[in-house]
Amino acid sequence: MDWRRLRTDGGETEFKTSFESGDGSSHPGPPRFVTVGEGIVDPNGNEMETRDSLAPWNPDSDTTYDWRVLESPPGSTAVPTDGPVAEFEPDVPGEYTLGLEAPDGTHELTVRAFPEADDDAPRPQVELDATVEDGRVSLSATASVVGTGDPDIEFYVDDRHGDVLEADGTIPVSATDEPTRVYAVAVDERHSVPDAVELVPASEGTDTQSVAIEYPFEPPEWAVDAIVYEIFTRRFPDQDDPTFETIADRLDHLEDLGIDVLWLTPFLAAESGFGTPMEAGGPHGYNTTDYFRVDPDLGTMADFEALVDACHERGIRVVFDLVINHTAETHPFYEAAVDESHPDHERYRDWYRWVDFDERDADTYFGWDGIPNLNYANPAVREYLLGVVDFWAGRVDGFRADVAWGVPLSFWTEVSDRLTGRDSDFFLLDETLPSDTEMGGGRFHMHHDDVLHDTLEQLGESVAGDGTDESDETGRKDEEDAVADEFTDSAAGLDTTTADAILEAIEDRQRRGAHPDSEWLLYVENHDTDRYLAEYGRDAQLAAGAATLTLPGSPMLYYGQETGVTGRRDPMNWGAFDEDLLEHYERLIDLRKSHPALQAGADLERIPYEADTAAAVAFARTDSETDRRVVVVLHFGTGTATVELEESVGETDLLIGTDGLEWERTVAVDSVAVLDADGDGHVDGSRTLE
Structure with missing residues (x-):
């Protein structure tokens, strides 16, 4: 296998994936639960819908894979598309068994297809538990749904673990000679996100008639009540010397605030480094040119690792902003893909999605020029990006996945299994706007709460007025490139003319059928929004910040929110803090961390x-x-x-x-x-x- 990959300097670097997904085989993972009419698809331009695919795990770009239907419901003619990474659209409700032909054998995958449903109907939730008695595992599940529904519950054993579920709904302990995962799905007008338990056999030399019950979808304990602080990496440190080292010098501010998690916006080599003008988004770093190299203007890899160590010394975890939906158009892979004279053109042409290759029109979202979408239908892309995941997972405590909605669910399922199976403390946060409950239950631990955020913004508009004119002075107000502005109204259906809409936003999680273990990131502003203080004024910002620190979820502060920064991506106002505002947030955070009635449980x-x-x-x-x-x-x-x-x-x-x-x-x-x-x-x- 050729592990060489192009670098930005025109040379090559070697990488190799270092972790394993699942049992190390090509098996494509857990059973799939879909709806007829939606299926498992990943089309170009699918900007507002869930993307998905069928794909081998631990992919090898030099290997041949093939999908076929082994069993299907009567009347079905559905078949997977050709290729190692396939799409599949069930045409009849029922249970399908798909076969993945790989060098290590034929792997079976269950696809349960539910009838078409009204997407506006409340989605049920399910919680699965298990008990062990007299050598048998008994499953118990609780299902609920908003309204008058009465959900049924279906159980499935992971295809990798064999058919061990007996007719009476129990599993003999003797059948669990390896870790065995069982899933529950609640079915009403719609089907739920699945829940799961893992049956782990007793270790050698202990009671062989016992298994431990584990809950693989639970978030790390440290993340449940965490207070997150996002910094715009190249704007947070001292502007005279903005480096990893000067970020580390400013960590006392985070420690004094009571911050638990530092989310760093991208710091890798990128087209948008220092010197990028604000009309181009400033030095944001979301257009990567080298996934294995930090921006040299920020320092070296050793400097970055020293920053992580300094955070850990203060009890602060570090979250890496993983940007793998797209690359920069100046990434050497893309440059090779569009240049037919390039010696690596044939290798990299299929690494990207195209609207029209002849016109060099790459697939992008919302007209975001300059960041072409990667092609997850290519096993080589998946193989490479798993190597990126492995490389950074060993250096940080978690990932915040940028544009998570643009990457197929199948890839995130593999990433979650790969990382949390190795380290149950590893943390995964997604960016999906509108928030997608499918990202819970074995993919991500925490989701951006866009519904609450949008509610807070609309409250600012309806009850707080236009606030100050500071945003006009900084040139930040009504910028066209805010990600949040590109999406439909997340708070649609809520009466955001009254402040109790914030309670409806929290309750909406249950109506949408979020996984019971899903955590929610509560934020007033972030790097893609205008500053709340500048947009709606001080009074509204004080209340909105308090809402994120008193409602259920994990509060997040965007750097300078607590000190009076008014520009979306302005430098941190070191030496010019709004001390009264800072004191307000210090008190809120202290009360949140000290009073059990304000915490996650x-x-x-x-x-x-x-x-x-x-x-x-x-x-x-x-x-x-x-x-x-x-x-x-x-x-x-x-x-x-x-x-x-x-x-x-x-x-x-x-x-x-x-x-x-x-x-x-x-x-x-x-x-x-x-x-x-x-x-x-x-x-x-x-x-x-x-």
Whole structure:
């Protein structure tokens, strides 16, 4: 096998994948659950839909693979497309068995096709569990759906592990001589994202009549309550000397804030390095020219690794922005692909997707010129990018997958298996806009909560006015290249003229059928949006930031959100912090990290209240383990709002340590108040103080 790959300097570098997916074979992974009429497809221009494909795992570009149907429901004539990476569109509901012919044998894959359904119908959720007794594993699953549905549950054993599920729904322990994965799918008007348990046999020398039950889709424990901080890598350090070293010099700021995860926007060699003008997006780095080389203007690989070590010394994990949907058009692979005189033209022409190759018209999204989409139908592309994944997985704590919606689900399933199977602490965060629940349940641990973000933006527009004119002065407002602006309204169907829309946004996760273990990244702004402070003003920004730190999910701050930066990708304002704003975020983060009722495991509860403005909302959070409960009141408008509660609460605002009540059960709030509601019972629907 030829492991050489072109470098940006015209030379070649060697790489080799170092991890294995699954059992190391070509088997294409877990069973697939799809809908007739949608199928497993990956067409060009598929900008707003889930992309998918059938593909061998651990691909070898020098090997021949072939797909065929082994069994299908009566009346079906569906067959996979030709090629090692195939598409398949079931035409009849039922269960299909596909065969992948590979050098290491024929691998069978179950494809369960459900009937066509109304995409607007609520999607069910399912949670799978198992118990072991008398030498048998019993499965139990709980299904739910918003509304009046009553979902059925179907169980499937991974095809790699054989047919061990018996007619009574149990599995003999003796049949699990290797780790065995079982899936549950809830079926109502639509089918759920699957849940899974892993049955792990007892180790040698222990009780052979026992297996351990593991939950492979759970996120790493450290990520569940993490507070994330995104930096625009080339704008965060001191501007006189912006390097990995000067980023490390600024980590005390993150440690003092209480940050758990540092998300670095791309820092590899890229076309958009230092000197890229703001009208071209600034030095963003999302058009890679070399996947194995850091931008030399930022330092060396050793300097980057020293930055990671410095983060770890402070208890901060590091997330790498993985950009593998596309490359720069100046990447040597693309330059070879478009140049028929290039000696490697034939090798790289099929590494990219084309609208019209003769016209050199590459497939891109939304007219984003200069970043041609890679061709995941080519096993060589998958093989190469698995090598990229392996290379960086050994150097960081997790990936944030840029344009995750543009890469087939089959690839992310393999990446997740490959990395979390090796290290259960490895973390995966996706960018899918609109957020796609299919990315949960064995692909990504956390998703961008675009619905909440869009709700916060629309609230800013409807209840906070236009804010300040600072965005016009910086030239950032209404820029055309914001990714968020390219998509349809994520908060469609929610009444975003009132502040309680933020509660509807959280509840919408269940209606969309998110996997129960999926975590959500809550953000006010990021590198693709305008600054909330500049767009909607200080009062709204204080409330929006508080929302992300008091609602269920993992809060994220975009660098300078807490210090008063007003330009989307402006330099960090070192030496010119808005100290009052910074103190606001320090208090919020400290309270979030110290109070169990504001953390991930706490329930969100709607409560009765009356407010003198639609820009205010009240809700409760309760931690069932400690019975701690708080009431949170947010106000997105200017001035002070008055909110009357139907329950008694503590008089002290936990956020600032002063009285938050004007009189009993009436809260006067500028932007946010957090009040204790730890009672011993209810009286007339209200909670009383002890």
